[in-house]
Amino acid sequence: MAILTSTSNSGWSLLQKAQSITATCSENADAQAAIVLAYSALEAFVSQLEWLARRETDLPKMQELAVFLMALEDIRAQLKRKLDAIMVTLTSKRANWGGTPFQDLAHLKLLRDWCVHPKPVVGNTAKDVADSCEARFFVERSLIDESVLGHHVTWDNVVFVKPVAEWACETVRAVIAHVLDQLPISDAATRARLSWQRAV
Incomplete structure (x- = not known):
């Protein structure tokens, strides 16, 4: 039986592909694909962060983050709740959804939803x-x-359109960079930064 595995750079690969599509974007379908891939890259980043945090046994904050993210994954929580959990755990404050980069991310999520659940x-x-x-x-x-x-x-x-696809990629890069900046100094944080350094 074949087993599906996840690679540590899958999110980065998705973001790279979104950027590649955006660079040559010539029609609406290209922009839609880039938007969906960019948002999916952020979801993959959060999953990778949970996986890395579980392995950071020397830092209580990272263990707490892993527990929160695993519990949220078990109930199939949306990305917004996971990002709030990340920010509360790391900074004691929820993500600021009224300011950058999270306000843009809320609009990106709506666009992504329009792509995969189209309204006429x-x-x-x-x-x-x-x-x-x-x-x-x-x-x-x-x-x-x-x-x-x-x-x-x-x-x-x-x-x-192409400028919106570019904005989608930039929004994801900004959210990832913001989260990485909040991580405590640890092996997990170093691994996360190394795997995403080409994207952010």
Whole structure:
């Protein structure tokens, strides 16, 4: 019987592939693929962090982190809860979902959900798309041009574009770098930093 194994660099490989797709992005499907892969890379990073923390037997904080993450995985908790657990364990504060990089991550999760659980339209008119909070989010960050909003009645033609795919990869890199900065000095932290140094 074949056994599926996980490699320590699977998350990095996913992020690398997302960046590669983004570099040559020429259609909506490319941007969607990059967004899904980037988000999946972050999920893989959190899983790797749990695996590394379990092996860090000399640091109570890392053992506590491993216990939290294993318990959250057992109940199939969403990534947001896992990141909150990581931040509470390492900094005594939850992730700041109103500031960077976590605010961007909340928008990335919504985009990822749109990719894998598609909705046909935001509204019935181009005005509905232009008025949607997600379209506004990307206009405010100069990732999409406001002038395109009046020409589409579906969000996929508006937000699944190369600049948004680039932003997705950058958001994931920023979250990973932020988490790595919070890790105590330990073998696990060193291994995590070494395996992600090419990405962040």
